Amino acid sequence: MAQPRILSRDALDEALDALSRLDPRMAALRAQSPEPPLRALSADLAGLVWLINSQLISVAAARAIHGRVEAALGTVDLASLGAAPDELFLDAGMSRGKLKTVRALTAAVEAGLDIAGLDALEEAEARAALTAVPGIGPWTADVFLLFAHGRPDAFPAGDVAVQQALKEALGLDARPDRAAAERIAERWRPLRGVAAQLLWAYYLRNRGGRDAAPAPARTLPNSPATLETL
Structure with a gap:
C-alpha cells in the first residue's frame, strides 16, 4: 500500500507518529x-540544479554560489541554463564537475527526460531515471524524491549527517x-525518508543548531545540501 506523500505539516506529523510506533x-x-x-524542493529542473550545486561543499558556500547563479540567470530554467556560457557558472564559483552535471541534466531534459512526470512514476523508476543522468548519484535522486515529491521512503543513505546521526x-x-545505513534503515520501511528527517533534526540538536538537512524548510531561506557520495 502506497504511503501518503509528505507535503504538509499534518502529513509529516502523522508519519513521525507512525515511525515512532514502528520503532521505540x-x-x-x-x-x-x-x-x-x-x-520542500521545487519538483523541477531548478530543484535539481539546486541539489547539484550543493554537493560536497558547506551550506554557506552553496548558498553563496547558488545565489550568484540565480542572480546571473534571473530564472533557473532550461532556456536560461542552455543559453548561459560556462563562464557564468564558473565565475559564480561552481566547479567544473558540477557544471558538467548541469550540462548533462539539461541535455537529458532536451532529449526527453520529463522531470515533472517523475512524480507519477514508481519510486524505483523515478530514481533510475535520475541516476541515468551522468553526475546524478543516488543521494541526489533520493533527496529529490524525498523533498520534491514528499516520498516518505526515499532514504539518502549516503548523507554524512544521516550516517553520523545513526552512529550517535x-x-x-x-x-x-x-x-550499512541502508541495512539499519530496513526496519523503518516504508518510512525511511521520515527517519532521515528525524535523524537530521537529531544531528542539528547535537551541532548547536547547525542545519545539515539538504532542503530548505518552507519557512526558512534556501539551505542547500552538504554532501553527495557519487
Missing part, C-alpha cells in the same frame, strides 16, 4: 530532538557507510 528507538530519538521542519543515536562504534 525512533520514538525516543524524537523526544530528544527538535521537531523536523517541513521541507544508536551508539554505534563507527559511522556506518551507505550500505
Whole structure:
C-alpha cells in the first residue's frame, strides 16, 4: 500500500507518529530532538540544479554560489541554463564537475527526460531515471524524491549527517557507510525518508543548531545540501 506523500505539516506529523510506533528507538530519538521542519524542493529542473550545486561543499558556500547563479540567470530554467556560457557558472564559483552535471541534466531534459512526470512514476523508476543522468548519484535522486515529491521512503543513505546521526543515536562504534545505513534503515520501511528527517533534526540538536538537512524548510531561506557520495 502506497504511503501518503509528505507535503504538509499534518502529513509529516502523522508519519513521525507512525515511525515512532514502528520503532521505540525512533520514538525516543524524537523526544530528544527538535521537531523536523517541513521541507520542500521545487519538483523541477531548478530543484535539481539546486541539489547539484550543493554537493560536497558547506551550506554557506552553496548558498553563496547558488545565489550568484540565480542572480546571473534571473530564472533557473532550461532556456536560461542552455543559453548561459560556462563562464557564468564558473565565475559564480561552481566547479567544473558540477557544471558538467548541469550540462548533462539539461541535455537529458532536451532529449526527453520529463522531470515533472517523475512524480507519477514508481519510486524505483523515478530514481533510475535520475541516476541515468551522468553526475546524478543516488543521494541526489533520493533527496529529490524525498523533498520534491514528499516520498516518505526515499532514504539518502549516503548523507554524512544521516550516517553520523545513526552512529550517535544508536551508539554505534563507527559511522556506518551507505550500505550499512541502508541495512539499519530496513526496519523503518516504508518510512525511511521520515527517519532521515528525524535523524537530521537529531544531528542539528547535537551541532548547536547547525542545519545539515539538504532542503530548505518552507519557512526558512534556501539551505542547500552538504554532501553527495557519487
